[in-house]
Amino acid sequence: xxxxxxxxxxxxxxxxxxxxxxxxxxxxxxxxxxxxxxxxxxxxxxxxxxxxxxxxxxxxxxxxxxxxxxxxxxxxxxxxxxxxxxxxxxxxxxxxxxxxxxxxxxxxxxxxxxxxxxxxxxxxxxxxxxxxxxxxxxxxxxxxxxxxxxxxxxxxxxxxxxxxxxxxxxxxxxxxxxxxxxxxxxxxxxxxxxxxxxxxxxxxxxxxxxxxxxxxxxxxxxxxxxxxxxxxxxxxxxxxxxxxxxxxxxxxxxxxxxxxxxxxxxxxxxxxxxxxxxxxxxxxxxxxxxxxxxxxxxxxxxxxxxxxxxxxxxxxxxxxxx
Ligand code: ADP
Ligand code: MG
Numbered sequence: 001x002x003x004x005x006x007x008x009x010x011x012x013x014x015x016x017x018x019x020x021x022x023x024x025x026x027x028x029x030x031x032x033x034x035x036x037x038x039x040x041x042x043x044x045x046x047x048x049x050x051x052x053x054x055x056x057x058x059x060x061x062x063x064x065x066x067x068x069x070x071x072x073x074x075x076x077x078x079x080x081x082x083x084x085x086x087x088x089x090x091x092x093x094x095x096x097x098x099x100x101x102x103x104x105x106x107x108x109x110x111x112x113x114x115x116x117x118x119x120x121x122x123x124x125x126x127x128x129x130x131x132x133x134x135x136x137x138x139x140x141x142x143x144x145x146x147x148x149x150x151x152x153x154x155x156x157x158x159x160x161x162x163x164x165x166x167x168x169x170x171x172x173x174x175x176x177x178x179x180x181x182x183x184x185x186x187x188x189x190x191x192x193x194x195x196x197x198x199x200x201x202x203x204x205x206x207x208x209x210x211x212x213x214x215x216x217x218x219x220x221x222x223x224x225x226x227x228x229x230x231x232x233x234x235x236x237x238x239x240x241x242x243x244x245x246x247x248x249x250x251x252x253x254x255x256x257x258x259x260x261x262x263x264x265x266x267x268x269x270x271x272x273x274x275x276x277x278x279x280x281x282x283x284x285x286x287x288x289x290x291x292x293x294x295x296x297x298x299x300x301x302x303x304x305x306x307x308x309x310x311x312x313x314x315x316x317x318x319x320x321x322x
Pocket of ligand 2: 120
């Protein structure tokens with residue numbers, strides 16, 4: 001690397017103080033303390049220039065989002081963040097980019113009590129590659145696993161759906177609207193808020209959970225497959241983002257059922273716990289909607305307001321789909 005060494009970059013942009021209970025950047029390994037009776041939850045996500053983000057993406061937003069999508073996985077497991085690592089492959093040293101990226105990353109790292117404790121920094125040939133690993137802790141037997149949904153569970157979704165998806169359609173020019181204000185929707189795409197508090201509160205209460213990154217039907221489908229069950233979804237109960245009520249029917253359906261990048265939690269809970277779920281949601285200040293039921297068969301049916309089965313859109317995003 002020219003202009004500065006790999007070590008200067010780490011020192012200047014990434015090394016930050018960590019709590020006394022841990023060892024952070026600078027040794028061969030980081031050391032973390034795990035609370036008694038807890039298990040470590042670990043998750044990694046990779047972001048590649050041109051595939052997950054456009055080359056001109058604002059570096060601050062990119063830094064923020066590369067940690068946010070990982071924290072969302074901890075939330076979906078019911079885990080509390082402990083620490084994260086960041087591996088970066090950069091074709092050249094661009095201090096403006098590094099400054100912005102680090103600022104976005106550290107902002108969320110601090111806000112979510114997830115200190116950066118290590119990583120790797122290397123040179124790539126062409127594209128920027130970002131890989132983040134998060135570690136969290138969750139009480140033994142309280143993790144929100146995908147394979148623990150049970151027939152009869154209610155299915156719930158946090159927050160609202162569709163805003164990030166429609167923002168992307170507007171950015172890509174695939175949908176034009178003079179009613180929608182881009183400024184209202186863009187934050188959902190650029191600054192997803194990982195539902196960490198909700199996830200932690202659901203651990204030990206919900207049976208199964210997943211975060212909606214690739215679209216509701218696809219992500220719920222992972223729970224159904226892992227748990228060997230089916231679902232009935234009531235289309236009218238899906239929480240469409242309030243700004244999207246004027247959408248044409250087909251776009252609305254895509255936004256609700258297949259729209260990715262929502263980073264809301266979809267979780268399944270015994271029906272007798274419905275009031276408890278509402279109380280948790282109220283305490284945290286995030287709305288939750290009961291959208292359907294887990295069934296004993298292996299189909300996923302979406303019912304319209306009259307109880308008729310709907311033709312649903314192709315499932316969400318798949319990197320290797322042709
Ligand atoms: P090693 O030779 O043991 O792999 P490195 O020289 O790659 O160590 O890294 C030195 C220290 O800086 C290590 O503690 C490593 O975890 C940390 N580090 C490297 N890159 C990053 C980064 N992008 N963000 C945070 N920490 C980093
Ligand atoms: Mg290294």
